[in-house]
Amino acid sequence: MNDTQENAAIRLADYRAPAWHVDSIEMDFDLDIESSELSTRLLLRRDPAQDSPLRLNGENLELLSIALDGKTLDADAYRFVDDLLEIDNARDGSVLETRVRLRPAANTALEGLYLSGSHDAGFLLTQCEAEGFRHITFFPDRPDVQSRYTVTLRANRERFPVLLAGGNPDGVGDLDNGWHWVRFVDPHPKPSYLFALVAGRLDKITRDYVTADGRKVVLNIWAESDAIDRCHYAMDALERSMRWDERAFGRNYDLDVFHIVATHDFNMGAMENKGLNIFNAKYLLADQDSSTDDEYRHVEAVVAHEYFHNWSGNRVTCRDWFQLSLKEGLTVFREQSFSADMNSAPLKRIEDVSLLRRAQFPEDAGPIAHPVRPAQYSEINNFYTATVYEKGAELVRMLSGHLGKQGFRRGMDLYFERNDGRAATLEDFLGSLGEANQVDLMPYLAWYAQAGTPRLKAEGRHDAESRTYTLRLIQHGSNGHEEKPALPIPVKVGLFDRDGEMLDLHMDGQTSHGEKETVVLLDQAQASFVFRDVVEAPVPSLLRGFSAPVILEYEYAPAELALLLAHDPDGFNQWEAGQQLACRAYENLRDGVADDALIAWTDALALLFEATEIDQALLADLLTPPGEIELAEREASVDPQRIHALHRQLQLRLAERIGARALAEKYEMLHKCSTIKLDATSQAQRRLKRRTLELLGLVDSAETQRRAVTQYREAPGMTDRLAALNVLLRSDAPQAGSAVAQYRARYADNALALDKWFALQAQVPGDATLDRVKMLEQDASFTLRNPNRVQSLFGAFVRGNPSGFHRADGAGYRLLADRLLGLDALNPQVAARLATAFNGWQRLEPCRRELAHAVISELAGNDALSRNLSEIIVSMMQG
Numbered sequence: 001m002n003d004t005q006e007n008a009a010i011r012l013a014d015y016r017a018p019a020w021h022v023d024s025i026e027m028d029f030d031l032d033i034e035s036s037e038l039s040t041r042l043l044l045r046r047d048p049a050q051d052s053p054l055r056l057n058g059e060n061l062e063l064l065s066i067a068l069d070g071k072t073l074d075a076d077a078y079r080f081v082d083d084l085l086e087i088d089n090a091r092d093g094s095v096l097e098t099r100v101r102l103r104p105a106a107n108t109a110l111e112g113l114y115l116s117g118s119h120d121a122g123f124l125l126t127q128c129e130a131e132g133f134r135h136i137t138f139f140p141d142r143p144d145v146q147s148r149y150t151v152t153l154r155a156n157r158e159r160f161p162v163l164l165a166g167g168n169p170d171g172v173g174d175l176d177n178g179w180h181w182v183r184f185v186d187p188h189p190k191p192s193y194l195f196a197l198v199a200g201r202l203d204k205i206t207r208d209y210v211t212a213d214g215r216k217v218v219l220n221i222w223a224e225s226d227a228i229d230r231c232h233y234a235m236d237a238l239e240r241s242m243r244w245d246e247r248a249f250g251r252n253y254d255l256d257v258f259h260i261v262a263t264h265d266f267n268m269g270a271m272e273n274k275g276l277n278i279f280n281a282k283y284l285l286a287d288q289d290s291s292t293d294d295e296y297r298h299v300e301a302v303v304a305h306e307y308f309h310n311w312s313g314n315r316v317t318c319r320d321w322f323q324l325s326l327k328e329g330l331t332v333f334r335e336q337s338f339s340a341d342m343n344s345a346p347l348k349r350i351e352d353v354s355l356l357r358r359a360q361f362p363e364d365a366g367p368i369a370h371p372v373r374p375a376q377y378s379e380i381n382n383f384y385t386a387t388v389y390e391k392g393a394e395l396v397r398m399l400s401g402h403l404g405k406q407g408f409r410r411g412m413d414l415y416f417e418r419n420d421g422r423a424a425t426l427e428d429f430l431g432s433l434g435e436a437n438q439v440d441l442m443p444y445l446a447w448y449a450q451a452g453t454p455r456l457k458a459e460g461r462h463d464a465e466s467r468t469y470t471l472r473l474i475q476h477g478s479n480g481h482e483e484k485p486a487l488p489i490p491v492k493v494g495l496f497d498r499d500g501e502m503l504d505l506h507m508d509g510q511t512s513h514g515e516k517e518t519v520v521l522l523d524q525a526q527a528s529f530v531f532r533d534v535v536e537a538p539v540p541s542l543l544r545g546f547s548a549p550v551i552l553e554y555e556y557a558p559a560e561l562a563l564l565l566a567h568d569p570d571g572f573n574q575w576e577a578g579q580q581l582a583c584r585a586y587e588n589l590r591d592g593v594a595d596d597a598l599i600a601w602t603d604a605l606a607l608l609f610e611a612t613e614i615d616q617a618l619l620a621d622l623l624t625p626p627g628e629i630e631l632a633e634r635e636a637s638v639d640p641q642r643i644h645a646l647h648r649q650l651q652l653r654l655a656e657r658i659g660a661r662a663l664a665e666k667y668e669m670l671h672k673c674s675t676i677k678l679d680a681t682s683q684a685q686r687r688l689k690r691r692t693l694e695l696l697g698l699v700d701s702a703e704t705q706r707r708a709v710t711q712y713r714e715a716p717g718m719t720d721r722l723a724a725l726n727v728l729l730r731s732d733a734p735q736a737g738s739a740v741a742q743y744r745a746r747y748a749d750n751a752l753a754l755d756k757w758f759a760l761q762a763q764v765p766g767d768a769t770l771d772r773v774k775m776l777e778q779d780a781s782f783t784l785r786n787p788n789r790v791q792s793l794f795g796a797f798v799r800g801n802p803s804g805f806h807r808a809d810g811a812g813y814r815l816l817a818d819r820l821l822g823l824d825a826l827n828p829q830v831a832a833r834l835a836t837a838f839n840g841w842q843r844l845e846p847c848r849r850e851l852a853h854a855v856i857s858e859l860a861g862n863d864a865l866s867r868n869l870s871e872i873i874v875s876m877m878q879g
């Protein structure tokens, strides 16, 4: 993102260490729904090397009183202007006391202290990352200021029986008038963004845990009473995560209690506040009647992610927000490694790479592209992106691959040891990893500094006489015209003979003689690598395991991809060959000049469909070609509706090739063993069953609709139920209406299940869906105030339904723009995230581009937009 509002931009290059630190902070809350009051006492420490006045951040705060070193300040001894409180005469060791009033019920932005749920039944909670703490009290709200927290919560006992904050419990007691108090002390100094409190009526489940180093910990998960029974899976996942981090990284938990709280009103997935994680209910609650298999896995992954932050983020935090990927990329990588260990590693890799291509590659190719470590921002909340998270995780994966498992562990041990209690930088990270292994990893910094997906061109040349195979690799940046420094790109390579056997690899100067797979490192613009004793021209399997986040360009013949699809023993690479072949098949259909790839792809999959030994979940993924968003990335002029039609045709050709009968038999076979169990085999069967039913629907509509009705009625769990409803909706089945109504009634009281109901309907392809979306907005349960609901209706429509959103008449763009305005007034973070759906508009075909441009320019001309939304819209106009 490139901000032209020069003065609003915050730059990495301008970083200065804090002039004032806060060694300890005491917070005393008097909590209530409409109005809460808070007294804060800061013990200040001055950096002797700097001479700036004391300046504290504060936003939307009503200052009730202020005193320095015990004396109330005169009005001319401080100034509160532009969200900064400047105080005269503070000195090293001064104590500043402020009292402020907060309005939680009126806080619709869900940042700072706010109310979740209704006035009468809801509870209070906080969200501080990135800069929410300044909405709670005056403070140097930046992650390199770390303090010891003592937090006392006071509230009416009946209305707020549960009072929680991060840290260890340090006393409770009764007060007058039916109020009570609870105190927490956190022994670990922390940045303000990790502060949290929760107050209200909540139930809990609890478990005792003993860490590998012998600490007794009480684990509590809290939720409203109607949801508490859906927290058991998360508790198991938490315990698995804690054990895994002890084993895999030697990291133990470090407080006496660990709380997780579920809320339905949350701007993102979850938050790793020290000792008091707060979760979007979507990533915590799970039960078989209302959660799909995918959702179970997401709960496990997010519970792990937030828990892992306790070390990668909390004990070692970020010096400034430019280093965000230091904690996020690293923690995503740690979560991915955990999930790969808990589930199937190749399937996890397929899921992660698909997400990268669907969410991060388009981001990197459009106007909001930014480096993993951005150089500047206007609103930091706009930088919690797929680039910082997912690409950031790929960079850590490359480093871990470079060092090997043990070397990476050695490096991580040194990183944690050296930086414990510090606010660190990416240089600190690369420095520790490198030093522990006596290698220089600093060249990888180039990856953190440049935006865009690099392209890697590969060419192979076989020389029969010398029996050598020369692989030439050439890298170039994403947009060609810009000169970018060369990146270190690790390329994992295997070679296949024409029978699909892997060759033993021999390279001069390499220790790994005779292995089937090796990693070559391209660390300059281009280089050649020579393999010896290669008798015939091999088929190279490149970038195995997706060893670097690049776009690979290699001129495979369709038959070569089919060979890899049939024989590659590595599940990820097998899938990848199929994806590349499917892209070529798609181009066959689009261009109408050849059908060699189409035939190769469908033939290879028809064979695999009959294979008995193949993993059923992998087969389901193999039978799924790249989605419409990925296909659009390959086009210079994008017509999303044409892409949708071709994508459908591609799958139709596959279904025809496999044949209605084979599909029906497989479906029946899988349907017979329907179960509610969650083990890997049962999940795999459901995944393949869903895919089979979808393909069958393309060749035998009426029969499939009948099957889907039965499946919907008899489904033992949500995975089957939702899959059936989806097929009914997408095939416009006569039975769809009653199934939709029945689902609505059945889950009237289950917000997360209703979210899926909105999303499924919003994602039905085609022009008619826009009117359906407008109708769904009228549903009694729809509200712009709840981020999950907004996401399930509008997010699903504008991001998950390209052919519905990109109507040729521009009505989708108009609808988005209108709702963005309403949403921005309530919740700027959610509005800004939704607005990124305009990404890629410059590559639309001319008519749609013109319509999108008109709508975006109109938004850009609106000077009432929040800083969040405005930054996104301004970037869209610039790209």
Ligand code: B3K
Pocket: 129, 130, 268, 270, 271, 272, 305, 306, 309, 328, 381, 384
């Ligand atoms: N660290 C939080 C995200 C905070 C987003 C602030 N807008 C969750 C996570 O990545 O674990």
Ligand code: ZN
Pocket: 305, 309, 327, 328, 331
């Ligand atoms: Zn995170």
